[in-house]
Amino acid sequence: MSDLLRRLLTAWRMELRLVVPHWSYPLMLLGWWALVAYVFSIQSLISPEAALKGNPGAFSVGLSALAALLLGAFVAGRSQRVRFAALEETFPTGAEVLLGRWLACLVALLPTQVAAVVLASRIGPATSLWRGLPTFVLEAGITLAFAVSVGWLFVTWLGPRRWVYLLLAGGWLSSLGWDVFFGGQGPSIPGSDLLDVLRTASIRYEELWGRLMEGERPVWFNLFYAGLAALFVALVVARVTARRNRRAPLIPAAFALAALMLTASAATAYVRQAQAWASQAITVESIQPPEPAATVTSPVVVDAWEIAADLTDPASPRFDARLTLRAAGNEPISTVTLTLHHDLEITSSSVPHERDGDVLTLALPEPLAPGATQDLHLTYGGELWTLVQAFRPLPDPLVFTTERGVRLPFFAGWYPVPGEELGGPDTSGVLHPPGRFVLTVSVPRGWGVCTNLPATGETTFASDRATWAVLYASPRLRTERVGASTIIAPEAILPTARAVIPNYEALLAEYASFFPIAAPDGVTLAVLDSFAGMADHTPPAGDQPLVVISQNTPEDLMESTGGHRYFISDALAADLWVLAGGDTGATTPRAGISEYLWIRHRVGTDPAQFEQALLANGGSYTAPIARALLAIENQRGVEGVREVIARMIAEGASLQDLEPDQIAGWIEEVGGAR
Amino acid sequence: MEIVIEELSKHYGSVRALDGVSLRVPGGMFGLLGPNGAGKTTLMRILVTLLAPTSGRVTIGGIDVMRDPAKVRARLGYIPQEFGFYRSLNAYEMLDYIGTMKRIPPRERKRQVEAVLEEVNLTADAKRRVGTYSGGMKQRLGIAQALLGDPDLLVVDEPTAGLDPEERIRFRNLLVRISGRRTVLLSTHIVADVEASCTGLAVLRQGRLAFAGTPEELVERARGRVWLVEVEPGEWDEVASRVQVVSSRTVGGRVQLRVVADENPLGRGVPVEPGLEDGYLAVSGSAQREEWLVHV
Numbered sequence: 007m008s009d010l011l012r013r014l015l016t017a018w019r020m021e022l023r024l025v026v027p028h029w030s031y032p033l034m035l036l037g038w039w040a041l042v043a044y045v046f047s048i049q050s051l052i053s054p055e056a057a058l059k060g061n062p063g064a065f066s067v068g069l070s071a072l073a074a075l076l077l078g079a080f081v082a083g084r085s086q087r088v089r090f091a092a093l094e095e096t097f098p099t100g101a102e103v104l105l106g107r108w109l110a111c112l113v114a115l116l117p118t119q120v121a122a123v124v125l126a127s128r129i130g131p132a133t134s135l136w137r138g139l140p141t142f143v144l145e146a147g148i149t150l151a152f153a154v155s156v157g158w159l160f161v162t163w164l165g166p167r168r169w170v171y172l173l174l175a176g177g178w179l180s181s182l183g184w185d186v187f188f189g190g191q192g193p194s195i196p197g198s199d200l201l202d203v204l205r206t207a208s209i210r211y212e213e214l215w216g217r218l219m220e221g222e223r224p225v226w227f228n229l230f231y232a233g234l235a236a237l238f239v240a241l242v243v244a245r246v247t248a249r250r251n252r253r254a255p256l257i258p259a260a261f262a263l264a265a266l267m268l269t270a271s272a273a274t275a276y277v278r279q280a281q282a283w284a285s286q287a288i289t290v291e292s293i294q295p296p297e298p299a300a301t302v303t304s305p306v307v308v309d310a311w312e313i314a315a316d317l318t319d320p321a322s323p324r325f326d327a328r329l330t331l332r333a334a335g336n337e338p339i340s341t342v343t344l345t346l347h348h349d350l351e352i353t354s355s356s357v358p359h360e361r362d363g364d365v366l367t368l369a370l371p372e373p374l375a376p377g378a379t380q381d382l383h384l385t386y387g388g389e390l391w392t393l394v395q396a397f398r399p400l401p402d403p404l405v406f407t408t409e410r411g412v413r414l415p416f417f418a419g420w421y422p423v424p425g426e427e428l429g430g431p432d433t434s435g436v437l438h439p440p441g442r443f444v445l446t447v448s449v450p451r452g453w454g455v456c457t458n459l460p461a462t463g464e465t466t467f468a469s470d471r472a473t474w475a476v477l478y479a480s481p482r483l484r485t486e487r488v489g490a491s492t493i494i495a496p497e498a499i500l501p502t503a504r505a506v507i508p509n510y511e512a513l514l515a516e517y518a519s520f521f522p523i524a525a526p527d528g529v530t531l532a533v534l535d536s537f538a539g540m541a542d543h544t545p546p547a548g549d550q551p552l553v554v555i556s557q558n559t560p561e562d563l564m565e566s567t568g569g570h571r572y573f574i575s576d577a578l579a580a581d582l583w584v585l586a587g588g589d590t591g592a593t594t595p596r597a598g599i600s601e602y603l604w605i606r607h608r609v610g611t612d613p614a615q616f617e618q619a620l621l622a623n624g625g626s627y628t629a630p631i632a633r634a635l636l637a638i639e640n641q642r643g644v645e646g647v648r649e650v651i652a653r654m655i656a657e658g659a660s661l662q663d664l665e666p667d668q669i670a671g672w673i674e675e676v677g678g679a680r
Numbered sequence: 681m682e683i684v685i686e687e688l689s690k691h692y693g694s695v696r697a698l699d700g701v702s703l704r705v706p707g708g709m710f711g712l713l714g715p716n717g718a719g720k721t722t723l724m725r726i727l728v729t730l731l732a733p734t735s736g737r738v739t740i741g742g743i744d745v746m747r748d749p750a751k752v753r754a755r756l757g758y759i760p761q762e763f764g765f766y767r768s769l770n771a772y773e774m775l776d777y778i779g780t781m782k783r784i785p786p787r788e789r790k791r792q793v794e795a796v797l798e799e800v801n802l803t804a805d806a807k808r809r810v811g812t813y814s815g816g817m818k819q820r821l822g823i824a825q826a827l828l829g830d831p832d833l834l835v836v837d838e839p840t841a842g843l844d845p846e847e848r849i850r851f852r853n854l855l856v857r858i859s860g861r862r863t864v865l866l867s868t869h870i871v872a873d874v875e876a877s878c879t880g881l882a883v884l885r886q887g888r889l890a891f892a893g894t895p896e897e898l899v900e901r902a903r904g905r906v907w908l909v910e911v912e913p914g915e916w917d918e919v920a921s922r923v924q925v926v927s928s929r930t931v932g933g934r935v936q937l938r939v940v941a942d943e944n945p946l947g948r949g950v951p952v953e954p955g956l957e958d959g960y961l962a963v964s965g966s967a968q969r970e971e972w973l974v975h976v
Contacts, residue, residue, distance in 0.1 A: 009783055016780040024766060089764035093825060096728045097781040098753040252732055252746055 010102050017106025018113075021081060025114045034073060039121035042066045046125040052213050053498035055138030057126040060211040063138075066122035067146045068182075068204035071153040074115050075174040078157025081111050082242075083166025095250070101243040101258065108239060111154045112147065119146045134498035145228060149203065152231045153178075155238035162242045182206070196284040197277030199400065200230060208400065212535045213496040214480050218410045219402055221283065226276035233269030240265050280400070287393040287401035304424035305335040306342045309379060310442040311472075313421055316387075317449045317479050321409045324387035325350070327421060331380045334439075338373040342380075345426055347405075347419035349388045356383040364419055365426050382422075390418060411481070413535075416458075416474040443472035447479065454483030456494045456532060458552065461485070473590075478534065490528030492550065499533050507531065510574070514551060517578050517603050519644065520651050524585035526550050529578070551581030575604045583655065592658030595669055598631025599651060605632060611639055627666060634670035638677040650677040681741045681755070681832040681863040682706050683727065688736030690722050690887075697722040698733070699887040709859040711874030712867040713960055714884035720867040721761060723884065724837045727865065728758045740833060754783070757826030759819075761838040767811030771802055771821055774810055775828060782829040789828075796824040800854065816847035823854060834864045840873055852876055875956040883963050891963040898959035905942055906958045907949030910934045919945060924961045 025031055042065065049062045057063055085091040094103070123142070127135050156177075160170050181204055199207040208227070210219035217224050240262035247255040310330040317323045333339045344366045346352075352359065358369045374380050392405035405418040414420040423438045445467045447455045456478040459467035469475075482496040486504070491511060493503045510529045518526055529551050536556040546552050553574055579600035584590060601620075609615040616636050620629050638646045653676050654661060661669050683705040690698040698719045714720045725731040726738060729749035738745040745752050765774050772793060779789040797803045800820040805813070813821065819839060826834055836855065840848040855864060856877045868874060874881050875895060883891040883898070891898055906926070911919055913935055919925070923941035930936070938952070939945055940961050954962075 012786075013780055013783075016777060020766075020777050024768065027768070088766060089762055090766060092730075092760040092763040093758065093778070093822075094781065095730055096753055096756055096758040097778070098750055098783055099781050100750075103781065250729070250749065252749060 013099060014102040014106040017103040018110045021107040021110030022114060035117055038069060038118045041069055042121040043125060051129045053130040054126040054135035055498060056211055056213050057129055058138035058142035060209055063122055063142055064205045064209055066119055067149045070115055070118040071149050072178045073118060074150040074153030075157040075178055076171055077111050077115060078154035079161045079170055079174055081107055082158040082161040086166050101247055104243060104246060108154060108158060112151055115150045130498045131501060148228050148232045151235040155235045158242055159238045162245060197280035200273060200276045213499060214482055214535045215411045218408060221279055223276055223279055226272045229272035230269055230276060233265050233272055236265035237262055237269055283393050283401045287395035289395045305339055306424050307332050307334045307439045308424055308441045311421060312444045314446045315477060317412050317447060320412045320479060321407055322387060322389050323407050327384045329382040329422060331382055333374040333376050333378055336376050338375050340370050340373040342368040342370060343426055344422040344424060345419055346422045347390060349390055350386045351388045352384060352386045354385045412479040414477040416476050437473040440471035440473050442470050443475055444468045449479050453479050453481050454485060455479050456483055492530040495533035503531055503533055514578055516607060517582055520648055521582040521586040522648060524582045526585060529553060546581040546585050551578050553577045572604055576600045579603050586655050588655040589658040592662040595654045595658055595661045598628035598666060598669060601626060601628050602632035602635040611636060630666045630670035634673040646677055684739045686737045688738060689734045691734045696887050701889050703882055703889060703892055707863045708879045709864040709877055711878035711881035712865060713871060713874055713881055715869055718884040719887040720884055721837055724835055724867050728756055728835050729753055755832045757831035757834045759822040759826045759836045759839055763822060765810040768809060770807045770809055772806040775824060778825045779828050784829055792828055796827045800824045815842055819843060819851055827858060832862055834862055837867045840870060871957045871960050883960060885964045895956050899954050899956055902940055902954035902958035902962040905940050905962055906952050906954040907939050907941060907945055908936060908952050909939060909945050909949035910936050926958055926961055
């Protein structure tokens with residue numbers, strides 16, 4: 007071992023020896039761990055990786071940053087404080103002592119993260135923990151190194167004065183307000199969140215996509231703070247070296263310069279990406295999952311789609327689409343208008359075509375007589391990237407094809423649809439007239455695929471009456487059969503989802519008894535991301551109701567018996583309605599049945615309790631329908647309600663035009679209520 | 681190990697802590713005397729590379745302190761006026777740590793640590809926490825750390841301040857014992873410390889060198905200028921305002937003063953044999969700027 011390294015290690019060991027056995031150290035750790043445990047207990051915890059890379063992990067690191075600031079300052083001033091500096095300044099040492107102590111500070115602080123890691127490990131599978139741990143440790147190390155360096159720098163420049171600690175603590179506290187000042191409440195300056203050392207404003211972790219939603223920003227963020235930490239250390243070393251050696255500190259200065267360049271480059275790259283995203287983003291009022299609603303009107307409908315999606319190069323997918331077009335009007339048609347995202351370049355077409363933005367106009371070789379069909383073969387491909395900026399200061403990618411994942415929601419225009427309208431994330435999505443849809447997907451090895459279409463094989467999906475289609479592919483996505491039911495979820499969430507499937511099945515069985523025609527054998531539960539794409543009221547997947555929930559509502563998964571969230575109940579009821587042949591547009595009668603089933607599930611059929619629960623439910627618009635159905639059940643039993651619901655399904659479209667009170671009257675009439 | 685100081689000045693704003701000091705210390709145990717604020721500590725701190733002078737040059741063993749401080753540190757042991765240790769460590773751990781910092785190889789370090797602990801009579805307390813040490817023990821530990829690495833030059837700044845008389849004498853003797861083949865530079869304002877141990881000395885006054893030479897030469901500076909004079913208590917103030925009073929005692933209702941003065945005070949003084957303290961007062965009272973080359 008070289009002499010220099012021996013001194014560095016000795017200084018490191020000595021500082022640890024001074025810090026760790028001190029009574030305040032275990033006390034600090036206990037306090038920190040308790041706070042982290044508290045935060046974990048009140049946060050939504052999805053997976054170990056999400057906990058470490060999301061808010062709980064950031065809180066743990068951010069909280070420790072305060073300890074790092076103070077400990078850095080304390081250790082930097084210790085020698086002067088105990089007047090040992092008077093001796094050691096005359097020792098034949100260099101920067102190695104300072105670096106050894108700095109390193110000891112860092113090592114002493116790392117145990118503050120133990121609580122976060124231990125708590126995260128209890129949330130989900132070890133694979134998720136191992137995936138998140140290296141990044142967490144690295145980022146914690148960078149943040150702590152930065153904070154220690156700041157504390158060190160302050161004491162080196164200002165001396166070991168007590169007010170320096172107050173200054174540092176004040177600085178840390180003010181950084182907590184970043185989200186308030188520059189986040190949702192304040193002005194949005196692209197890239198300004200780089201200065202949010204605690205990352206409160208920039209976390210965009212999605213279990214399905216990891217940090218894809220943040221682009222390359224985490225890398226630049228980490229490099230920026232690593233550079234700053236190195237810069238501050240280099241400045242301290244340069245100052246001490248210059249003073250002690252009485253000559254220009256060339257090596258520390260060169261190191262500081264390199265660190266400065268790294269910092270500046272990382273900041274530039276970060277801000278550049280933030281600005282680029284901000285300029286690309288489409289501003290919307292909300293990105294809550296919209297529900298595909300209105301059906302597009304077009305003189306041409308597509309009877310069948312047969313699409314082979316080649317995502318083996320997910321950054322630039324290729325599509326082979328075979329469409330069967332049919333003239334739906336009364337006039338012959340010679341040109342067909344379809345919509346396809348303008349970034350998807352058509353590489354071949356069986357008929358001549360023209361493009362104008364998203365609109366694709368096809369010239370048919372012969373006019374298409376009313377009711378006649380025409381086959382169309384298109385190949386196309388390209389990269390899709392759509393950013394949406396809602397209330398948050400940073401935009402979110404909602405449509406993308408990247409090496410880390412493919413997200414093609416129903417409004418992405420990833421396959422040709424009739425008409426000239428796609429809808430969007432802030433509007434009700436547009437449905438196309440129902441048609442047969444066969445989708446074959448090729449993905450990189452280990453990737454999972456999710457669509458709203460029923461699966462017919464591992465990578466093939468088909469529906470006879472598809473009105474919209476989404477396609478998600480991610481290396482994290484998995485599909486698993488649990489008995490008759492299906493789970494589609496990020497790998498880390500599978501165990502949790504698996505555990506609650508029986509609850510969904512129980513609820514489904516209870517509801518299905520009112521829809522004998524539907525006869526579902528299980529439920530499909532999709533746990534995806536928190537953005538628009540797969541709507542809450544996604545139509546059933548084949549013969550199974552499809553419940554799509556966000557990764558950010560794990561309580562839906564966690565809840566055991568009793569108290570399923572209303573919208574899950576509503577999703578099941580809505581899908582049973584569709585499976586039984588109900589009109590998707592008949593939302594009022596459907597919602598009335600949903601409310602009846604929900605209240606009944608919770609409080610039973612006692613009229614007084616039912617009424618109380620209805621009122622507690624907010625005295626909803628459809629309450630009269632629920633009351634009428636209860637009255638039928640109390641007079642004629644479940645069989646009576648089944649008959650009424652069957653009639654409602656049969657006449658759903660006409661009922662939609664009635665007010666709930668009128669529908670209730672109709673129910674009492676057809677149900678034979680006394 | 682020879683120390684050569686040439687035209688050394690250190691200014692703090694308008695305050696001249698050192699003002700053109702030139703001095704040569706050829707080796708041995710050398711005392712640096714002067715009242716508080718004379719510039720002793722400033723000079724010491726420049727010698728041990730802690731301070732950069734405003735102007736002038738210092739070489740230690742031929743090494744320029746300003747140009748090559750690291751080399752000076754490698755040959756230096758220093759006991760500052762005020763210093764401390766990590767209180768939670770014991771003496772052995774503290775010295776072992778300092779030994780590493782002084783680049784002593786591991787095997788040699790263990791031997792040296794034990795030797796210096798023995799030297800300063802702290803072996804029995806080596807495993808006690810430094811925080812429990814008395815002032816004298818800490819001073820001895822200070823010497824022990826300074827001796828690590830077997831330095832050629834030992835710089836000791838006001839080492840006996842705060843020690844009780846017994847500890848002071850023990851400490852002084854220890855310094856003499858270890859001075860041996862080293863140069864020991866002892867800064868103090870206590871003349872007795874120098875008198876008992878140094879073969880050469882210099883006196884600083886208001887940042888300037890007032891004397892440099894041997895103790896005997898300093899004594900000679902007072903020869904013929906030291907008087908014993910008996911005065912009435914009422915005359916005390918008048919005498920003290922005209923001459924430097926070295927000491928006083930009351931004898932039979934009158935006050936017997938030992939004074940340094942060029943003329944016989946009140947015409948009734950009795951000349952007496954001068955001592956080092958008289959010499960010190962004789963030179964420190966006259967602040968003319970002088971430059972000496974000292975040959976001890």
